[in-house]
Amino acid sequence: MILTVRVTPRAARTGATGLHLQPDGRTALAVRLAAPPVDGAANSALVKWAAATLGLPRAAVTIEAGDTSRLKRLRLAGDSATLAARIEALLRQA
Template sequence: MQLRVLIVPNSRSSEVLGWEDDPRAGRVLRVKIAAPPVEGKANAALRDFLAKHLRLPKSKVVLVKGVASRIKCFEVPEGTVC
């Protein structure tokens, strides 16, 4: 299953803000991440945060699109409840 995420990097804390409609990507999960968008730190922190939030191993949350974009697409196992 693919999960589209709109990331807000360099935030005070990491938290899920909820679902929203984005004109560029459709329905996305908006997530604040405390890590800065430098050298992949925000991407790694987002993957780790999503894995913990979804109660999945980190290896099951794979970034498939959007390495340098604020809108990212992750592959997660089917049946995962967001």
């Protein structure tokens, strides 16, 4: 499964804040990260947060695109239906 996220680094705390509407009309999960965007720290924090939040091992979450961008595509290895349900639950809490 591919999950598009929009990252805001150097936030007060790490967590999802809802959905971000992109200029082209697509949506991305808005995620704030306490880590700074230096030396891959924010990318590592994003992978760690996504794995913990979605109940996946860290190796099951990889950044497919957007290493140096705020807009990133994460590849999530696992059952798509289960992951979709977990993401929907996350959005209800945000």
